[in-house]
Amino acid sequence: MNIHILVGTTSGNTEYLAEQLQGELSSQGHTVVFHDQPDYANVPQSDCLWLLCIATHGAGEYADSIAPFMETLQSDKPNLSALKFAIIAVGDSSYDTFCQAGRDAESLLLELSAQQIAEPLTIDMLLELDPESTASEWLESWRSQRS
């Protein structure tokens, strides 16, 4: 099954994290498509897995690179019952709206009937010393059960 990595970043941290995961998945033989600025018309909505790596910005808002995509998804409301997904929510726990964008994405995808295949990972950039290793371990924890 093809994996599409959808990146929500404003200042680049989450893109760096997502690139590490792309490298790992590719080296394990998966076909991975990397969307650094997801374009609604070009991201397949069925028979694939979306790995969403989404930072929260503003006051609990989607990071710039993914905001237009999520807004279109919200207004278009496609049926995503043939789509699998997993989410990494990146944020900073000094904000009241910690990782809110990741939570909102999760709610929206569930509302659209997409199948969530793993517990979301939240990464707290205030405290996390090695986000890439944490994400890599999370990825391996569910990927190994599924292959």
Ligand SMILES: Cc1cc2nc3c(=O)[nH]c(=O)nc-3n(C[C@H](O)[C@H](O)[C@H](O)COP(=O)(O)O)c2cc1C
């Ligand atoms: C202006 C600004 C607003 C932010 N707002 C939030 C927020 O509401 N909730 C949160 O969890 N993190 C918030 N953050 C923290 C970012 O999510 C964190 O710095 C993250 O590493 C940014 O990822 P990026 O470099 O991929 O954009 C904010 C950061 C900035 C600079």
